[in-house]
Amino acid sequence: MIPLAVELHGLTLAPGGRVxxxxxxxxxxxxxxxxxxGPNGAGxxxxxxAILGLLRPAAGRMLVLGQPPAPGAASIGYVPQVxxxxxxxxxxxxxxxxxxxxxxxxxxxxxxxxxxxAVLAALDRVDARALADRPLAALSGGERQRLLLAQALLDQxxxxxLDEPLAGLDPRHAADVVALARQVGQELGITVLFSAHELNPxxxxxxxxxxxxxxxxxxxxxxxxxxxxxxxxxxGAPVEVVRAGGRVFVMSGGSPAAGACxxxxxxxxxxxxxxxxx
Amino acid sequence: xxxxxxDFMQNAFAAGTIVAVVAGxxxxxxxxxGQAFAGxxxxxxxxxxxxxxxxxxxxxxxxxxxxxxxxxxxxxxxxERAGERDVAIGVVLSASLGxxxxxxxxxxxxxxxAASLLFGNLxxxxxxxxxxLLALGVAALAALAALLRPLLFATLQPELAExxxxxxxxxxVLFLAVAALAVALCAQAVGVLLVFTLLVAPAATAQRLxxxxxxxxxxxAALAVAxxxxxxxxxxxxxxxxxVGITALSTATxxxxxxxxxxxxxxxxxxxxxxxxxxxSATK
Numbered sequence: 001m002i003p004l005a006v007e008l009h010g011l012t013l014a015p016g017g018r019v020x021x022x023x024x025x026x027x028x029x030x031x032x033x034x035x036x037x038g039p040n041g042a043g044x045x046x047x048x049x050a051i052l053g054l055l056r057p058a059a060g061r062m063l064v065l066g067q068p069p070a071p072g073a074a075s076i077g078y079v080p081q082v083x084x085x086x087x088x089x090x091x092x093x094x095x096x097x098x099x100x101x102x103x104x105x106x107x108x109x110x111x112x113x114x115x116x117x118a119v120l121a122a123l124d125r126v127d128a129r130a131l132a133d134r135p136l137a138a139l140s141g142g143e144r145q146r147l148l149l150a151q152a153l154l155d156q157x158x159x160x161x162l163d164e165p166l167a168g169l170d171p172r173h174a175a176d177v178v179a180l181a182r183q184v185g186q187e188l189g190i191t192v193l194f195s196a197h198e199l200n201p202x203x204x205x206x207x208x209x210x211x212x213x214x215x216x217x218x219x220x221x222x223x224x225x226x227x228x229x230x231x232x233x234x235x236g237a238p239v240e241v242v243r244a245g246g247r248v249f250v251m252s253g254g255s256p257a258a259g260a261c262x263x264x265x266x267x268x269x270x271x272x273x274x275x276x277x278x
Numbered sequence: 279x280x281x282x283x284x285d286f287m288q289n290a291f292a293a294g295t296i297v298a299v300v301a302g303x304x305x306x307x308x309x310x311x312g313q314a315f316a317g318x319x320x321x322x323x324x325x326x327x328x329x330x331x332x333x334x335x336x337x338x339x340x341x342x343x344x345x346x347x348x349x350x351x352x353x354x355x356x357x358e359r360a361g362e363r364d365v366a367i368g369v370v371l372s373a374s375l376g377x378x379x380x381x382x383x384x385x386x387x388x389x390x391x392a393a394s395l396l397f398g399n400l401x402x403x404x405x406x407x408x409x410x411l412l413a414l415g416v417a418a419l420a421a422l423a424a425l426l427r428p429l430l431f432a433t434l435q436p437e438l439a440e441x442x443x444x445x446x447x448x449x450x451v452l453f454l455a456v457a458a459l460a461v462a463l464c465a466q467a468v469g470v471l472l473v474f475t476l477l478v479a480p481a482a483t484a485q486r487l488x489x490x491x492x493x494x495x496x497x498x499a500a501l502a503v504a505x506x507x508x509x510x511x512x513x514x515x516x517x518x519x520x521x522v523g524i525t526a527l528s529t530a531t532x533x534x535x536x537x538x539x540x541x542x543x544x545x546x547x548x549x550x551x552x553x554x555x556x557x558x559s560a561t562k
Contacts, residue, residue: 054440065345078441080435080438081437087312088310088485090486091489092490095492096435099434100431100442103438103439104428104431105427106427116376
């Protein structure tokens with residue numbers, strides 16, 4: 001039997017009473033690089049919060065690495081969405097990575113020799129030692145992602161959750177972040193869930209895709225999930241999946257202007273539609 | 279040193295040092311968390327506490343401490359919704375000041391006691407009060423030390439700290455209680471209206487100068503102590519109230535730290551332009 005990273009059994013998630021996922025049953029195999037995709041508001045962050053044990057299922061159950069989720073599990077590494085104005089942005093990157101070492105324990109923030117070694121090892125794993133000396137405010141979006149990935153690797157996690165790490169990055173830096181996340185996942189042999197609202201930057205790298213939309217979800221290889229019938233079901237509207245030039249375009253059907261639009265816009269259009277109906 | 283020949287001067291230096299160390303350390307985290315305004319408001323809450331205590335014949339310090347700590351805990355429980363929070367805090371702040379004024383009206387004591395509550399008077403601190411400040415200061419710092427690691431984690435990376443199992447609400451409430459103690463101490467030294475001068479200005483200066491938390495906290499405490507000593511020395515030679523010198527010094531330090539980096543950046547930018555052969559624009 002293939003070991004599973006995440007199992008959902010009839011899972012319903014309803015943060016604040018709003019149903020985001022309804023009666024979803026699926027399994028994400030371990031050791032894969034998985035893109036978590038779907039329009040804004042489809043429940044990517046909600047699903048991550050449930051996996052972290054921060055949100056209780058409204059119905060159904062879930063297993064994460066074979067266990068019911070609970071906050072504080074060292075087996076899950078997490079990189080939250082970037083804040084626009086983080087506190088202490090004038091502090092060096094080191095402080096942010098080191099702050100996560102045994103961060104939930106009471107007492108003075110003394111790192112100790114082993115803590116320091118763990119921080120250095122995590123920084124070296126993502127080649128971010130030089131970044132740790134610079135103030136957070138002086139880092140670019142891609143550099144910041146690299147640094148915070150080190151923080152997520154501190155406790156030798158078996159599952160890595162990256163929440164929209166490509167937000168606000170230009171295509172070149174986005175490609176760097178994708179390559180780094182995939183490389184780290186492979187080297188450590190761990191499962192990576194990488195959420196994004198656009199498929200194309202991830203296309204060559206993904207082993208599997210977990211697509212969310214309208215309370216439902218589908219998981220599997222890109223070629224099986226990102227198809228006209230599956231996405232039409234998830235968007236709740238007829239969409240057409242078109243492959244061209246090594247890229248995938250999701251077109252919302254019927255719009256005569258659709259063909260004239262650029263790929264980025266095209267996918268955004270489909271998403272807006274899905275979002276409005278979700 | 280002639281300054282220390284008098285008992286009241288020794289008491290003032292001891293009290294000023296205790297208050298400044300606590301304010302510098304606690305204030306650093308307060309500023310890092312973006313809760314400076316909450317600190318300011320806690321001082322005003324303390325005013326009604328102190329005047330209320332005086333009205334019923336108690337010394338002002340217990341009333342001050344009780345009111346600020348209760349206020350701090352209340353603010354922590356109120357939660358973190360920024361926008362409305364500032365308004366709510368501001369409304370409670372002015373209500374509290376008004377209440378304090380009413381207490382003063384009934385307490386037909388001297389106007390001097392009101393002035394010393396509002397603006398502080400380190401020179402009036404007696405030896406007994408120094409011991410009281412020391413006990414409160416040690417309590418505040420012990421609580422801060424016990425709290426510091428999860429507090430910094432929750433401040434710098436809140437989403438992650440929550441996922442790692444930091445009890446966010448408890449940390450926030452406990453810290454505001456510690457901050458309230460620091461505010462009560464500051465109010466004893468520089469008055470409820472000037473708590474910013476020891477609690478916020480040195481901390482903000484240190485955050486501009488230091489790139490790491492613990493050195494930053496040490497620098498913040500050192501700057502606060504320097505301002506307190508400088509203010510007292512100035513008061514000795516000029517006969518002005520010590521709070522005047524303390525505010526002047528901590529403001530001046532902050533202004534220098536705030537302006538210096540942008541000045542040097544400006545120079546650097548011009549130097550770069552010159553090396554790129556665009557010397558003309560550098561003359562602007």
